[in-house]
Amino acid sequence: MNNNVRLALIFTLAIVIWFASGTLINSEQPQSVVASGDSFTKVQVIESQQQVFSPAVSLRAQTKANRAVNLLAQVSGRISATLVEEGSRVQAGQGICQIDAEDRYLRVAQAQASLENAEIAYRGALRLKAGGYQSELAIAQAKAALASARTYVKRAQLDVENLQIKAPFDGILEARPLEVGDFVTPGRLCATLVELNPLKIEALATETEITSLAVGNQAKVVVGGKRIPGAVVSYLAHQANPMTKGYRVEATMENPGQKLRAGVSAQLNVQIASVKGHLIPASTILLNDMGETIVRVLDTSQTVVSFKVVAVGESSTGIWVTGLPETVVLVTVGQNYIIDGERVEPAFSANRATQ
Secondary structure (H helix, E strand, O other): OOHHHHHHHHHHHHHHHHHHHHHHHHHHHHHHHHHHOOOOEEEEEEEEEOEEEOOEEEEEEEEEEEEEEEEEOOOOEEEEEEOOOOOOEEOOOOEEEEEOOOOHHHHHHHHHHHHHHHHHHHHHHHHHHHOOOOOHHHHHHHHHHHHHHHHHHHHHHHHHHOOEEEOOOOEEEEEOOOOOOOEEOOOOEEEEEEEEEEEEEEEEEOHHHHOOOOOOOEEEEEEOOEEEEEEEEEEEOOOOOOOOOOEEEEEEEOOHHHOOOOOOEEEEEEEOOOEEEEEEOHHHOEEOOOOOEEEEEEOOOOEEEEEEOEEEEEEOOEEEEEOOOOEEEEEEEOHHHOOOOOEEEEEEOOOOOOO
């Protein structure tokens, strides 16, 4: 046998051996697939119990004076005295600006004298009528003169009372543009008075938020990082602001000493009706193909089931959701790699979601 034939036989034998080895490998492959089918995807889970949760609607807000009024002059005259300085606290009925009386007290005396004269004339007319010496017309004229005299007295007395512009309620004198010597006419601004106790908290709510609120809801106000309880929702708008599309919400709170100022940025946290929900890690929430928020849980046979949930609040340890049964085994790690109906191998975590 020459060398060429010998080389050809060796080459042919090598090819046969190579094909034979590939066939053996392929024949063993299904066995490995079957063997791998007995293992399940490993996930980490926790057991979550339903709890009572009192959610809060958080709104951006600002403080606002309970009342703010402009005190206007009702009579004309020269300012003879300013009785309160700007920024001072005043009591209801306390004088703020004093207008010079001029001859107004004399006008009161004159009006009272005219009233006495009219009363005498009317009584005399009635006696003459009883004797048949006075006509009905004369009686009516005397009665009208008496009514006019009484009106003049009242008008003169009111002018005297209005010489001093007084505070209608307890508050703080925010502004007083008048000084001694200024001349005022009816309608001229004397002072601006604000009431800061109680204090209003004004906020805007979306159309979703406003439906969960009610007059009388308790609320907390956060001002400058300080949480202040005791606020109560006092007003909910029924029409949205055409510019912001938000609904006005007002709450009132006590402001002892009127320490909090109006116009300060704040946060209004309104407590709404309690609900039953689960406090779960935020990382467990997924989106399905419809864009809905879901979580994945396991049933008694360790099979994956998805539940649609609604977030109703949050805390430092997780998110409060509704839509789950009273007790669930929640997948916390590996939920992105499993699908509904798949059987998995769970491992319970030592850390559980707590309120």
